[in-house]
Amino acid sequence: MFRAVKATTSIFARFQPLHSPSTMLPAATKMPATRSRRSRPRGPPTARSMASAATATATVTTAASAPAAPARPQSPTRNEAHFSARRFADAPISAASKQGIKHEFLSDVQEATLDSALKGLDLLVQAKTGTGKTLAFLLPAVERLSQMELANRKISMLVLSPTRELALQIEEEAQALIAHHPFKVSHAIGGTNMNASAKRITENPPRILIATPGRLVDHLENTHGFVHLFSDLKVIVYDEADRLLDQGFRRELDKILGYMPDKTKVKRQALLFSATVSEEVKVVAKGALASNYKFISTLREDEINTHEHVPQQSMIVPFSQQLAATLAFLQQDRILHNGASKAIIFLPTARLVGFYYEALSKLPKGSLPPLYEIHSRKSQPARIKAADQFKDSKEGVLISSDVTARGMDFPGVTLILQPGLPPNSEQYIHRLGRTARAGASGRGILILDRDESFFLRDRTIAGLGITPVPQVATPGLYHLTDAELSSAAAEISKVLPLVSVETKAQAYRAFLGVYQTSIKGLGWTKSDLVAAANTFVRTALGWTEPELPSIEKKTVGKMNLKGIPGLNVVANTVKEPRGPPRQQQQQQPRAQAQRPRN
């Protein structure tokens, strides 16, 4: 088993104040600088890490309108670079692939897997978020295809992705890699026109297909000739393998594999990659792997978890103040990264994303960087547009559900905010992994109500070194004084009346739906849940109507809250509201069917 030995020095110097503030607000701050190329024990900074370091070294001046300045993080981070000393130029790969790769050194996971993958072995691979797993599976697979006799007009490589955005991102990376190969790549993802993708794929079959499971099953079952395209499949990749193998996708995966050629007749390679691979996943994964498969982890023996190198903090505030705390941290991040603050706020459901987005958009113009919103209730073109705009933005705030929590590579993200209970420790880690990618730095803050604080005692989470957000300015940490929280709360109280009643009602129902799945951990009874939601709607969402938002009888039943007093239960509407098209629902995992959509 490969276990990489990593450089222990940070590629970033500590945050250093340039000079003291001459006013109440600090004047300027120097952000982390990269170590000189000479002093790097391993590969040099890449274009991307250079770019993010350049951003990070910008001098920071506070805006006049900004709140009291945060203490400058003195970077307790030991943000390691995950690059090996092996150059792509020296790797046993084709000139065509070399031309398509823009990096100089292989990352640790690329180095650790290349030789085994080139031999055609099945692999189960675990490596930290943002360390180049995509190229680690694309490169050897493309190399092997380039040396094989391939049947004409067949798909030779299938990459499965749990989300549409990730599928498109993988396609883009594959496109760059194969630019000098005689291969084509295409996608099959939900939320797009089924007939158009059927035509595109069957009329001109790509050598590589990137697909989300739901849409792929749809094509296999309904598109004439589709199954036949896979009769010579050579490689199947499961990106975010643990997610694909969990209950939510199990049925789709079984169907997909049922349509693929018999492995004993057509030999194919399986590559399973993720940042989180639990012992249970290892057991389930065996079903997708040959018996002589290799498990490769680039985590060191002493690394208890995947992301402890990103400084993380937690803040306990009542539900009613979580939005205000979120705003205060966004403002601090803006001061710290003058003109280059890129934050993501992760929320557990589409409706709560909608509420945060609407509320924050009502703040006076210029209060925050541009806001973007992504969740499953947005149309696919709107999701793609928001993801692209946030990727390309110099500064911005993305408010998102978990549809972007895995795999998405948004450059230069400085802060991950997680208000409210994350679904589980794996999801916390993947969300956090949207920052500090490819050797860059970044931070995370988890904002919990006291009742949600049990999450911090989860075995994995407890091992991550999460430190509390101090209530006084403290070097090296984001902080939140009572005055700052009150000031943000005052700003929020002005915008809540501007948020639509429907948005608030939907967020209220989403709260009930999400928290009912965690009442055991929260130590709540069903009555406690209803009481918490009823307080939440008035204090956090600013609901001022005399009657609470209504909930249909059938929804109450689905939430297991029948007979619990305190809800405004109404009869079911006669006609079922029309759901989104079938393919748009396919990423909704079955195991979470009781939870509201994300």
Ligand SMILES: Nc1ncnc2c1ncn2[C@@H]1O[C@H](COP(=O)(O)OP(=O)(O)OP(=O)(O)O)[C@@H](O)[C@H]1O
């Ligand atoms: N050898 C390399 N040198 C420098 N940068 C690299 C290298 N390989 C990949 N990258 C860049 O690192 C970033 C993260 O890569 P990628 O998205 O593949 O990470 P990942 O490990 O799959 O992350 P996640 O676990 O979040 O899915 C991308 O911007 C990619 O272009």
